[in-house]
Amino acid sequence: MAGKTTRVVMPQLGESVHEGTISKWLVKPGDKVVEFEPMLEVDTDKVNAEVPAPVSGILREILAKEGETVQAGAEIAVVETGDGAAASPKVESQAPSPPRGEGRGEGGAQKTEAQPAAPAPPREGGEHRYSPGVQMAASDLKVDLSKVTGTGLGGRVTKKDVEDYAAKAQAAPTATPAPAPVQPGEGDQVVQLTRERRLIAENMTRSKQTIPHAWQTQEADMSGVVANRNANKAAFQKQEGFSLTYLPYVMAATISALREHPEANSTFNETELIVHRTINLGVSVGLEDTLLVPVVRSADSLSIAGLARAVNDLATRARGKQLKADELSGGTFTVNNSGTFGTLFSYSVINPGQAGILTMEAIVERPVAIQGMIGIKPMMYLCFSFDHRVLDGLQAARFLTSCRKWLEAVTVESPVY
Amino acid sequence: MERDERVMVMGEDVGKKGGVFLVTDGLRNRFGEARVIDTPLAESSIAGVALGLAIAGKRPVAEMQFTDFAHMAFNSITNEIAKYRYRSDGDWSVPLVVRAPMGGHAHGALYHSQSIEARFATPGLKIVIPSSPYEAKGLLLAAIRDPDPVLFFEHKRLYRMFKEPVPKGEYLIPLQKARTFREGKDISVFCYGLMVHYAAEAAKNLEAEGVSVEIIDLRTVYPLDREAIVASARKTGKCLVLYEDNFSVSVGSEAAALIADEAWRWLDAPVKRFGGLDVPSMPYAVPMEEFFMPTPDKITRVLKELAAY
Numbered sequence: 001m002a003g004k005t006t007r008v009v010m011p012q013l014g015e016s017v018h019e020g021t022i023s024k025w026l027v028k029p030g031d032k033v034v035e036f037e038p039m040l041e042v043d044t045d046k047v048n049a050e051v052p053a054p055v056s057g058i059l060r061e062i063l064a065k066e067g068e069t070v071q072a073g074a075e076i077a078v079v080e081t082g083d084g085a086a087a088s089p090k091v092e093s094q095a096p097s098p099p100r101g102e103g104r105g106e107g108g109a110q111k112t113e114a115q116p117a118a119p120a121p122p123r124e125g126g127e128h129r130y131s132p133g134v135q136m137a138a139s140d141l142k143v144d145l146s147k148v149t150g151t152g153l154g155g156r157v158t159k160k161d162v163e164d165y166a167a168k169a170q171a172a173p174t175a176t177p178a179p180a181p182v183q184p185g186e187g188d189q190v191v192q193l194t195r196e197r198r199l200i201a202e203n204m205t206r207s208k209q210t211i212p213h214a215w216q217t218q219e220a221d222m223s224g225v226v227a228n229r230n231a232n233k234a235a236f237q238k239q240e241g242f243s244l245t246y247l248p249y250v251m252a253a254t255i256s257a258l259r260e261h262p263e264a265n266s267t268f269n270e271t272e273l274i275v276h277r278t279i280n281l282g283v284s285v286g287l288e289d290t291l292l293v294p295v296v297r298s299a300d301s302l303s304i305a306g307l308a309r310a311v312n313d314l315a316t317r318a319r320g321k322q323l324k325a326d327e328l329s330g331g332t333f334t335v336n337n338s339g340t341f342g343t344l345f346s347y348s349v350i351n352p353g354q355a356g357i358l359t360m361e362a363i364v365e366r367p368v369a370i371q372g373m374i375g376i377k378p379m380m381y382l383c384f385s386f387d388h389r390v391l392d393g394l395q396a397a398r399f400l401t402s403c404r405k406w407l408e409a410v411t412v413e414s415p416v417y
Numbered sequence: 418m419e420r421d422e423r424v425m426v427m428g429e430d431v432g433k434k435g436g437v438f439l440v441t442d443g444l445r446n447r448f449g450e451a452r453v454i455d456t457p458l459a460e461s462s463i464a465g466v467a468l469g470l471a472i473a474g475k476r477p478v479a480e481m482q483f484t485d486f487a488h489m490a491f492n493s494i495t496n497e498i499a500k501y502r503y504r505s506d507g508d509w510s511v512p513l514v515v516r517a518p519m520g521g522h523a524h525g526a527l528y529h530s531q532s533i534e535a536r537f538a539t540p541g542l543k544i545v546i547p548s549s550p551y552e553a554k555g556l557l558l559a560a561i562r563d564p565d566p567v568l569f570f571e572h573k574r575l576y577r578m579f580k581e582p583v584p585k586g587e588y589l590i591p592l593q594k595a596r597t598f599r600e601g602k603d604i605s606v607f608c609y610g611l612m613v614h615y616a617a618e619a620a621k622n623l624e625a626e627g628v629s630v631e632i633i634d635l636r637t638v639y640p641l642d643r644e645a646i647v648a649s650a651r652k653t654g655k656c657l658v659l660y661e662d663n664f665s666v667s668v669g670s671e672a673a674a675l676i677a678d679e680a681w682r683w684l685d686a687p688v689k690r691f692g693g694l695d696v697p698s699m700p701y702a703v704p705m706e707e708f709f710m711p712t713p714d715k716i717t718r719v720l721k722e723l724a725a726y
Binding site for chain 2: 131132133134135136137152153156158159160
């Protein structure tokens with residue numbers, strides 16, 4: 001008789017990651033697996049992740065082969081645990097622990113995230129038993145019962161739930177009819193969306209549909225920053241092996257402004273605002289065919305050089321598709337550097353869960369008036385998209401002003417390390 | 418009695434004393450000994466004499482001092498009075514009213530607390546239980562004018578529980594018609610007598626939680642106002658049938674069965690009953706009486722469970 005077995009399930013590798021493709025099994029049936037040791041590699045939409053074994057034992061069976069895409073929570077393997085002497089086999093499902101650091105703020109937030117709700121008790125009488133009253137109300141009000149969330153005993157859908165659902169549906173503005181699908185014309189090329197593209201599309205749509213975006217810009221005199229970088233870049237290149245860019249300066253300015261205006265470093269939760277203590281700064285990294293936003297954790301503890309190193313490391317690994325799932329989530333604010341592509345104004349889309357995104361634009365030498373005279377200065381626009389539910393124009397302007405003043409206060413002598 | 422000379426009152430201590438609860442106080446002085454009769458302590462005889470008087474063309478209002486003692490007249494009431502019209506093929510009717518104080522939560526113990534409506538429910542009889550002074554007057558006048566026998570049970574606790582203005586002069590409240598005591602949309606409570614007021618207290622508690630409770634005062638508990646019951650049950654889909662009588666084999670059981678029968682397709686929860694305990698008697702000790710009775714607190718709890726279902 002076999003011993004106790006544990007069924008290994010596909011872990012959820014990120015907040016919005018619901019499935020993964022098994023790229024490689026690192027063990028084969030009969031092999032010993034050790035708790036917390038890598039057991040397989042999973043390719044999600046953005047990263048390759050190693051999944052550790054949830055228990056120690058012998059791998060008995062692989063249920064999902066390499067190349068197979070499975071939903072989070074689906075069973076992928078059976079591991080035999082214990083000494084095999086148990087009289088009756090007991091089967092349990094166990095998900096490997098998800099990668100660390102999934103939650104926002106890692107305990108640093110002023111309000112920690114709610115514990116995941118206990119699994120709902122099984123619905124009484126199975127999934128699709130509705131009371132006659134519920135069925136009648138659903139038919140009268142033309143409600144699809146599968147879409148109604150039950151609030152009754154054991155998650156039962158009540159008549160009231162159906163009525164509330166119908167009332168809400170009626171209150172919601174009728175959706176604008178979708179434009180007629182465009183048929184590809186002759187010679188047009190139809191490109192299937194990649195997973196990354198689909199995910200970006202979903203995220204951007206969600207952001208624009210749920211977050212009332214507002215936008216402001218200020219112009220910063222970058223003379224000091226340019227001088228500082230020029231003074232340091234040779235030594236920096238020699239010391240670090242990569243070049244010093246303007247991005248870490250803007251990141252440092254952002255961090256300083258977030259410290260001054262913590263409400264910009266927050267998450268709007270419908271009924272409350274979670275103001276994060278830790279600053280986890282997301283940085284947009286544009287690749288040829290996709291966009292990644294790796295996160296520099298506790299960015300407020302890093303110097304300009306430290307930020308430069310962190311960004312360089314993340315960007316390098318992003319290009320090699322080697323980022324871990326938790327390096328792509330948990331950001332509390334985002335800095336975008338589209339200026340590097342020559343843009344002057346960007347109306348960036350906020351990452352859902354954050355209160356704003358700051359875009360640094362191209363640094364351009366421009367004639368400017370200085371104390372009644374005209375001079376040439378390297379100027380840069382700072383464009384700020386913000387969640388108007390969290391910040392009003394006044395707070396946003398103050399935040400931008402802090403960023404600008406920080407940048408304009410940099411001199412040749414300002415330390416990089 | 419002023420309007421109709423045939424109307425007369427009879428019972429134990431109803432004349433000189435004016436009744437143990439003073440319901441007939443002053444009638445003897447106004448209408449005289451011939452129309453307000455003190456009877457011997459013999460309930461069977463009271464019912465039998467009233468039957469004879471009714472057949473002879475009078476409109477007797479007979480009082481049983483407590484419903485508990487009406488059992489002595491059980492044979493007369495259920496075997497004779499109830500069946501007279503049927504037995505005579507409609508030739509003779511029995512236009513009498515039997516009044517009796519009923520119910521508990523008045524510290525009356527074994528012989529002064531019973532709810533006997535279900536036991537006396539017999540085809541040929543109507544059983545009316547009013548829930549307030551205003552209701553009592555309108556329903557009693559209608560009962561006296563009804564051509565057939567009516568049992569009229571007044572809740573003892575309601576005699577002294579609250580006051581309300583009662584108009585002078587005549588007004589009739591039709592028998593066999595329930596009333597909506599309180600409008601609501603989430604749960605219906607079907608009840609009568611004292612329980613109407615206990616249910617109203619509980620409904621207020623539920624209102625604080627956003628649950629809207631409808632209260633249907635049945636008024637005539639036999640035969641039931643089927644239309645009113647079914648309409649409210651269909652409207653809310655969640656029903657509590659509330660009564661003070663013993664839990665099993667009650668007027669409430671009948672109402673619950675009716676709802677299950679005729680409102681099934683509208684129901685969103687099992688039909689719930691809440692009543693007194695199935696024990697031989699209303700206890701005397703106060704905590705035990707509380708234990709027996711459906712109280713506003715207990716009703717609140719039951720309603721909350723139903724709301725959450």
